[in-house]
Amino acid sequence: MAPASRSETLRALPVLVGLARARPLHFLGSSLGVFANYLLILLPGLIMQAYFNDISDGRPAGANVYTLIALLAAVAVGNGIQGMASALEMTLRMAASVLIRRNLLTQVLHRPTARGLPGSTGEAIGRLRDDVQAASEALTFAMDPMGMVVMVVIAVVTLARVSVLITVIVVLPSLAAMLMVNVLRRRISSFREAAQQSGADVTGMISETFSAFATIKGAGAEERIAEHFTDLCAHRLRAVRRDTVLTQVIDSMAVNLSNIAVGCILLLVPRALHQGSFTVGDFALFISYLTQLATVTGYVGEYSVIYRQLMVSLRRLQPLLSGGPGSAMVEPHSLKPGRTRPDAEDVSGLPLRSLSARGLTHVHPGGRGLLGVDLEVPGGSLTVVTGRIGSGKTTLLRCLLGLLPAQEGEIRWNGEPVEHPDRWMVPPRCAFTPQVPRLFTASVEENILMGRPGGQALAMEAARTAVLASDLEQLDQGLETAVGPRGMRLSGGQLQRVAAARMIARGAALMVFDDLSSALDTVTEAELWRRLRADHPEATLLAVSHRPAVLELADQVIRLENGRVADRGGMT
Secondary structure, three states, X not given: OOOOOOOOOOOHHXXXXXXXXXXXXXXXXXXXXXXXXXXXXXXXXXXXXXXXXXXXXXXXXXXXXXXXXXXXXXXXXXXXXXXXXXXXXXXXXXXXXXXXXXXXXXXXXXXXXXXXXXXXXXXXXXXXXXXXXXXHHHXXXXXXXXXXXHHHHHHHHHHHOOOHXXXXXXXXXXXXXXXHHHHOHHHHHHHHHHHHHHHHHHHHHHHXXXXXXXXXXXXXXXXXXXXXXXXXXXXHHHHHXXXXXHHHHHHHHHHHHHHHHHHHHHHHHHHXXXXXXXXXXXXXXXXXXXXXXXXXXXXXXXXXXXXHHHHHHXXXXXXXXXXOOHHHHHOXXXXXOOOOOOXXXXXXXXXXOEEEEEEEEEEOOOOXXXXXXXXXXXXXXXXXXXXXXXXXXXXHHHHHHOOOOOOEEEEEEOOEEOOXXXXXXXXXXXXXXXXXXXXXXXXXXXXXXXXXXXXXXXXXXXXXXXOOHHHHHHOOOHHXXXXXXXXXXXXXXXXXXXXXXXXXXXXXXXXXXXXXXXXXXXXXXXXXXHHXXXXXOOOEEEEEOOOXXXXXXXXXXXXXXXXXXXXXXXXX
């Protein structure tokens, strides 16, 4: 498999274009709504111009009933057609948000475990929430500037036929608003980044507090944790306030510039009326367009700020791509439940005849790790890696699985080199249970199957092999029993055996255990390993353990010392 390409810098235009291509019907509908909205703004003015010219016999506009009717009608119709595309925009916004989150989560799940997330888990959740929302909102506003340009060009050309001076005054506020945003671009970016980061800090604190509740209680640190959380919330309040105030100030200044322009224009109208150069229809057209152009001018500052904030959000989402290409964030996928099907399992390299490593090396920053380890694991055997704490046992397993990058050496599967073990050592070839397994807040069955087809029959079969059947009989709802957050409703031994059943249900050719039986009593432990050998004689087992029950069953025992193989051989 080819190596993952280096992550490209996320840019606004490719991201927006990619999202539009991923959801073409939604984007087309929203875009048509946007253009219809802006073009319909112009249509009533032309209709009213013709209508009032007709009923007033083309008389010049003056302070009479026709002029008042024209003014009120123009304003009412112009305001009435605003927001026609809001429903379509909301649908597009939600679809884009779900797609981005789906793709980024996929990239995160493909991330090697040695490469940490950017910050805490809670911070990553904050980015997936706030920054993705900013990107999806920018998409729904992407066509507004184009619609505005089309509308403004048509309106300006039409108004220029009435007065060139009016045209110039209408355009000036938009130019001033864009200049203002350009001058404040760095402050806009810094304020938005601080606001987004403060939100991620609060989310991260909540996540870590809930996951370490027992530790906090045991240390008597409830009050200090509460004070720290209060400080984070206060910091977020300050950051959001600065970001919101700056945005509102820019919007307000843009609107006020428009209002000033409207005032200047209206000062010129009486002269035109006095000179008789306006008809009633022209006046209706002028008022209709002037109202809408003033509103659009106010939007210029808002859209400019949205673009600057989008750039901040894309920079924050960049690390979640895990080195993948920028296009991965907007890759099209069906978002309808039941429409997607998992890819067929890659069974290349099966069955497993041998697994070997030569010169495997990975040194941690502290100096410990693996130093040139050689390993031979015959297919269908049980190989146990043992040794003192810190001798490199877990590091060896993680290097074989690609969870840590091998700094030197090679891995071979059936004699063929494995260039990307993190992608190769997956079901149905390999399954792994770590030293501290994690369960999800779901039922026992769901934790065993993890979406794998087979239902209760497969889950129960795996549970029997993992010596879990008798425990299920004692639980209130058997396989349907909810295990609670991180399996807290189960004992340590039950949790480890659910994790073992989860691995067994994968039906992998190579099963890797990192000291799985550490929480089991000797009788249960011996029965688990006996059933594994009996129920899955074709499976190759690789385990880290120092327990006699495992060592006695092993076909091969490898003892590590200071990151090197100190002894190897069979047990009698």
